[in-house]
Amino acid sequence: MIFGVLTLASGDPLAALLGNRTPSPERVAQLQAQYHLNEPFLVQYWLWLTDAFRGDFGDSIVYQTPVSSLLRQAAPISIALILMAEAMIVAIGLCAAVVAARHRGAPDAIVALASSLAISIPIFVFAVLLTIIFGKTLGVLPTVGAGTGGWDRFSHLLLPAFALAIGSSALLARVGRSAMREEIDSPHVATEVARGIPSHHVFRRHVFRNSLPPLLAVIALQIPALIAGTVVVERAFNLGGIGTLLLAGVNAGDFPLVQAIALLIVIVTVTLGVLVDILHAMLDPRMSLAGNQ
Numbered sequence: 187m188i189f190g191v192l193t194l195a196s197g198d199p200l201a202a203l204l205g206n207r208t209p210s211p212e213r214v215a216q217l218q219a220q221y222h223l224n225e226p227f228l229v230q231y232w233l234w235l236t237d238a239f240r241g242d243f244g245d246s247i248v249y250q251t252p253v254s255s256l257l258r259q260a261a262p263i264s265i266a267l268i269l270m271a272e273a274m275i276v277a278i279g280l281c282a283a284v285v286a287a288r289h290r291g292a293p294d295a296i297v298a299l300a301s302s303l304a305i306s307i308p309i310f311v312f313a314v315l316l317t318i319i320f321g322k323t324l325g326v327l328p329t330v331g332a333g334t335g336g337w338d339r340f341s342h343l344l345l346p347a348f349a350l351a352i353g354s355s356a357l358l359a360r361v362g363r364s365a366m367r368e369e370i371d372s373p374h375v376a377t378e379v380a381r382g383i384p385s386h387h388v389f390r391r392h393v394f395r396n397s398l399p400p401l402l403a404v405i406a407l408q409i410p411a412l413i414a415g416t417v418v419v420e421r422a423f424n425l426g427g428i429g430t431l432l433l434a435g436v437n438a439g440d441f442p443l444v445q446a447i448a449l450l451i452v453i454v455t456v457t458l459g460v461l462v463d464i465l466h467a468m469l470d471p472r473m474s475l476a477g478n479q
Contacts, residue, residue, distance in 0.1 A: 188448045189231050192441045220245070221442070234445070243446035248438045253446045256431055263332045264427035265340065267419070268412045270347035271354070276405060278355035283362025283401075287370060288389065297359060305355035309415050312349040313422035320345055332425045346423045350415050354408045361404050365397035399466045406462045410455040 187358035218224040221244070222233050237244065243253035286297035321329030369375060370393055378388045416429030428447060435443035 188445055188452065189234055190227075192445050192448065193227070193230070221247075225259065238446075238449065241255055243449075244442040246435070246443045247440040248434055248443065249440075253443050256443065257428065257446065257450075260426065260428045260431050261424055263343075264416055264420070264429060267343050267347055267416060267425065268409060269425060270340075270343055270385070271351040271412050272405070274347055274411065275350035275355040275358055275408060279358025280401070281360060282359035282392075283366060285329070286359065286363040287366035287393075294363070297363065301356035301359045304352050305360075307353070309349055309353065309418045310422060312352055313346070316345045316349050317422070328425050332427070339439050342423075343425075346419045346425060349422070350412055350419045354384075354404075354411065357408070358401065358404050362397065362401050364399045366393055369393040369396045402465055403462045406458045407455075409458055410451055413454065437467070 212250055215224075222230050225233070234244070241259075245251065246253050246256055249256055282297045282301065286294045317329045320327045327345050329345060330340045331342055333342035370389075375388055375392055378392060379385060412430070416425075416427055417433050418429070419425070420427050420429035421433060428450075431443060432447045434440070435447070
């Protein structure tokens with residue numbers, strides 16, 4: 187589906203390759219042979235698929251270099267950004283969920299209001315606000331580029347990671363709050379509390395543990411959404427990662443580049459989905475028992 191849709195949607199690859207130049211027939215034939223444009227659709231697909239299994243995604247139309255080389259150059263920035271964002275999602279989301287679940291009333295209402303606002307505001311709005319507040323007004327953090335490594339890279343990715351994480355952390359807070367509140371109101375937790383076991387022990391051993399399956403699902407399945415969100419964040423902060431490559435490829439009709447990135451996103455999504463199912467079965471024995479019946 188990725189190959190077929192992107193091949194149909196990319197228009198005329200020769201137009202993207204040649205720009206405004208008028209090529210010779212020899213040059214046209216060379217480009218058609220290089221990108222297999224003169225082959226039938228199924229042959230093009232088979233050649234692309236067999237090369238993709240070897241890690242060869244062809245040459246980029248825009249950059250005129252192998253797609254695999256472009257991905258290797260851009261991947262460290264995007265991976266660091268996504269890992270930082272995921273760490274923020276876990277820290278902010280779980281803390282907010284615990285506060286909302288254990289403290290009814292004002293804390294619960296504040297978390298609910300803040301999470302609703304965070305989910306409803308687009309990523310690019312957060313990026314602009316963070317740039318204005320911390321970059322232009324306070325001047326405490328850089329807002330352009332990905333840095334050169336170490337602390338410099340960390341400081342450059344801090345604002346982009348927060349802009350990328352805020353919506354997903356709000357979603358985790360809401361899911362976690364509902365899951366923990368359901369466990370808190372369950373009979374077995376009430377029995378443990380009635381036996382005189384300290385509430386924090388009950389929360390850690392029963393409430394939090396039993397709430398982990400939906401939390402892990404949200405945490406893991408947010409990674410593909412973060413990959414998609416890097417398109418906006420990397421553009422806003424001029425980072426030059428995979429999201430920037432994807433945007434450039436879409437705008438220029440660079441179907442080899444877009445196909446490779448789309449395939450990687452699908453592979454990550456499917457892999458994480460399988461891992462979540464395995465972890466869910468390990469944490470909740472009821473799923474294993476249901477599968478054996």
